[in-house]
Amino acid sequence: MKKILIVIKREYLTRVKKRSFLILTLLIPFLFIGLTALMGVIAVAGASSKKKIAVLDESKTFEQKLKNSKRLEYVFVQGRLDSLKHSLETEAYDALLYVPVFDKNGQHTSFRLFCDEQIGIETEGRIQDDLNDVVISERMKAAGITSEQMKNLQDESISLSTESIKDGKKTSNKVALATGYGCGLILYMFMLFYGMSVMRSVMEEKTNRIAEIIVSSVRPFQLMLGKIVGVALVGLTQVLIWIVLFGVFLMVGLPMMTGGMAIQQSMDPAAVNAAAQAGNSDNMAALMAVVQDTNWVMLVLWFLFYFLGGYFLYAALFAAVGSLVNEDIQESNQYTLPITIPIILGFVMMSSAIQDPNGGVAVFGSIFPLTSPIVMMARIPFGVPAWQLATSAALLILGFLGTSWMAGKIYRTGILMYGKKITLREVGKWIVRK
Secondary structure (H helix, E strand, O other), rough: HHHHHHHHHHEHHHHHHOOOHHHHHHHHHHHHHHHHHHHHHHHHOOOOOOOEEEEOOOOOOOOOOOOOOOOEEEEEEEHHHHHHHHHOOOOOEEEEEEEOOOOOOOOOOOOOEOOOOOOOOHHHHHHHHHHHHHHHHHHHHHOOOOOOHHHHHHHHHOOOEOOOOOOOOOOOOOHHHHHHHHHHHHHHHHHHHHHHHHHHHHHHHHHOOOHHHHHOOOOHHHHHHHHHHHHHHHHHHHHHHHHHHHEEEEEHHHHHHHHHHHHHHHOOOHHHHHHHHOOOHHHHHHHHHHHOOOOHHHOOOHHEEEHHHHHHHHHHHHHHHHHHOOOOOOHHHHHHHHHHHHHHHHHHHHHHHHOOOOOOHHHHHHHHHOHOOOOOOOEEHHHHHHHHHHHHHHHHHHHHHHHHHHHHHHHHHHHHOOOOOOOHHHHHHHHHOO
């Protein structure tokens, strides 16, 4: 045990004392926020180009009713459809919208959109929505509904709140989605990043022949276990720092932000009225209530469990892969693929779990040990039955013990083999050998 502690201490202090560790620990949250903001900016910038749509309206219904917007400009034209299609490119229009004569009381109206190049699914959807609004408006007028009645109907809005029948607390799918996706994404990145870190450490010691010296005083399994635990403590240190920063933000930053918004609204009566009409104040209050009612302690504890369980399960496999590599570092690619596939599969299953937390894919993915750390953390914010949590935790522990046993048998032989390309068949013999 003392030798394992020495290895753990060496692995932990070697990494934590690096200046890069402190810099990355403090910068990664800001980089993550910046990346999210950049993705939003790119999405907005990508959709910011304005499309010019020529409209041939034979129904004489849509002129002055199709409103221009930041994304679309409608230009009504006259002429024959065939000639307008041929002159589409020379007239610098992005598309030609043909509106035939149609029955306002009919159940189905077909429009045609001609374009030289694809205008994108979002632009097509906007055009369809604009047309649909005008058609509905015309049909309502034909049915004798006045413009004021239409306005009153359109201004009517409802609010839907959800609460648990178990404890009566308010819930929010948006909060659960953001929390679950964030936790799952962090676990996905950490299992890959720190698993690869263990593999590189083993590879460096083997290729530099340092492992021969270390193994003379420490058994191979003790060395492997010390590396895994040492790197795990490094990752745990980072996670705890982030949890503290997130807790400070929840207790200090979020109330200051909401308080500042309330003060700003109180100084501007127009803003108060607009917020009241839109229901923004109620939505913010409901969101804060959900955040306060969320059991963050339980969420953090389960996150730490799945973080450690998932890491230990995969780190043992990555350590075994590192022991198989000789001078050619590229050899590791053929061995790491079978390990990374379940991690990627877990991330894919996480998307399904967020959409349907109690679906068959979500339940299986949250119980199967190779995918449960990512998928279960995406489900926990939505609420998971106790038996599923217990089954998932037990299988994850058993999975870690199984992979550690298997990795130990591979590691103790592979770490001392040099100058020979190791095949998967040989690795299989090491595992079954007593």
